[in-house]
Amino acid sequence: MRSSTVQLKWKPVLAASVVALFVIYMLAKVYINTLPLGNKTLLYDQHKTNNDKKMHVIKQSFYKIWEEPNGQFNPHDPGENGGEVLTKQEDQMKINKAYTKYGFNQFVSDQISFHRSLPDPRPSQCLQKQYSIDLPQVSVIIIFHNEGWSTLLRTVHSVINRSPPQLLHEIVLCDDFSSADHLKKPLEEYISEYPKVKLVRTPQREGLIRARVYGADHATGEVLLFLDSHCEANVGWLPPLLAEVGKDYRRVVCPTVDFIDHNNFHYRGVDPYIRGTFNWRFDYKEKVVPDKMKRTLVAPTDGVESPVMAGGLFAISRRFWEELGKYDPGMYVWGGEQYEISFKLWMCGGKMLNMPCARVGHVYRRNVPYTYNKPFAVLINFKRVAEVWMDGFKEFLYHRRPDISQQAFGDVSERVAIRHRNKCHDFRWYLLNVANDTVRTKFEPERGSGQIRNMKHDKCLDSESRGPGNRITLNPCRGSFNQQFSWTYINELRQNPEECLDARYTQKESVFREKCHEMGGNQKFLYRKESKQFYHEGSSSCVSVYGDSPMIEACDDDKLEQKWEMELKDINAPVPQWAQLAEDFPQPPIP
C-alpha cells in the first residue's frame, strides 16, 4: 500500500523531467544549427536532412547522392547492392581464363558497374557518429600490377564517389611495371577526366612493398592511405579513419576489410571487432575481441587496438611514415611488411586501431596470377623483421621456422638506426604491453611427432597433399611428408605449413584437414597414453576408422580401431636457454 502511494507522488515529477529534457535537447539542436560558418566546432552531421550544405555540414544523404550519380541505378543490374553475379555454364572457359590472368573472376567483375551500390554493413551507431570538419586531407595510394580494368576502376570510382571531396587530396595510382595494354594509353586517357587522379609508374618491377613506397613518395597529402587495386570503398569510410590520424599523427588506422567473393563478387560485411596477431611461425591470425575488452571500448564506433595489421590497407600520417623509415627497402615483393610496420609503429610511440565504421571491401584472390623472380622473398623479409625488431625473441620464430633462421638477409644497419633514432621500446615491451593477450610466449614443446599408425589396420593417417577442407585418409605407412604430424602443446594434430586435423560432431564419419585456428574446439585432440586413443573433446568421442578413413565415434577402450601409435616427446625436458626470456610473462589462455 505504502509503496504505491510513493509511486503516485513521483509520477508528475517524472513527467515534468521528461518534458524538461526534451526542451533542452531541442534547444541544443537549434543552437548547433545556428553555429557560424567556419567555426571549428562545426560537425559532420550524418543525420541532417535540411539545407545546411552552405554551413559546411556533410550529411549522410550527401554520401548517398555522391555514391549513386543522379541517384539512379537499377537494383536488378548485375552486382547492385553488393549482390552476387550468377554465371552460365557456357561461360566457364572465359571464367577459367579470367582466373589464370587475374586470380579472380574478372569476367563477372566486367559486368558490374564501376559505381555499383553496396550494402551498409556498419554497426548502426556509426550512422549517428559525428566528425569534426577539421580533418587532414588524404592521398589514397593504389598499387597495381597487371590489374583488370574493371576491378581497378571500380576501386578508383568507389573512392571518388564515397569520399567527401574536401578530404580527398588525390588518388595516386601507382603502376608497378605492368605489361597489359589496357593499363597504358587507355588508362591515361580515362583518368584524364578526373583531375584528382594521378598516375605514376615504377621504372622497373619493384614488387608490392617497394611500389607502395614509390607511390607514397609521389603523394603530397597529409595522410597516406594504401589500398589494393581490387577494393570497393563503402559509404562513410573516410572520416572515421582521418579523425583518428587527426587526433595524433602517430595513430595508424585500418579500415574493416569486408569480403568480396572472388567468384561472384558478392560483398559481405564482416565482424569489425577483431584484433590482428601472429604465432611463432609468423602466420597472421585474427582474434575476435574478448568480451572484457569490448566492455572497455567507449562506444561501438571506437577503434579496436590491434597488435598487427591484416595486410596493406591502412592510413598513416606522412610524418609518422617518414619518421619510421617507410617500409624496409631491403624487402622483396610481398610478405612480412605488415609485421615490420606494425611492430615499429607500436614500439616507436604509435598506436594502431581497427575502425568498425570504416569499411572497404576487398577481393581475396584465389590464386596469385603473377610471377616475380625472387625466390625466398618472404623468408628474407621475415628474417629482416626479426633481426631488426625482435631482439632475443627472434629465436621463438627461428625455432619454429628453421628455414627463416638459415636465410641470408643482407645489411640491416640502417633499419636498426631507425630504432635508435626514434628511441623505440624493445620487443619485450611490445609483447608485454601490446600483444600480451594474443601471443603466447611460454615455451610450448611438441607433445609428439611423426606418423600416426592405426594398430588394427597397420595404416597411417595421410592428407594425400590435399589442401584445406579435404578428408583425411588412411594409407600404408611410408613415412612420407603427408603422413607427418605434430601433436602440439595446445593439442592440435598439425601438419605443415599450418593445417590441422579438424573433426565435427555433425559429420562424424570423417576427419578433415583445415587451416589451424588455434582456438581448440574442433581441432583439439587429447592423446590418452594408456589406452592409446585420440580423444576429441569437442564431440566427446574418439578417433576411429571406417573403411579407409578416420572417423570419430563413442570412445571404447576395447576397440583396436581406436588405438593409435605416435612418437611421444618429453614435454618436461628443461626449457632451452633461448626460451627462458619469456618464462615469467603472463600468458593468454590455452584454448
Ligand SMILES: [Mn+2]
Ligand atoms: Mn589484395
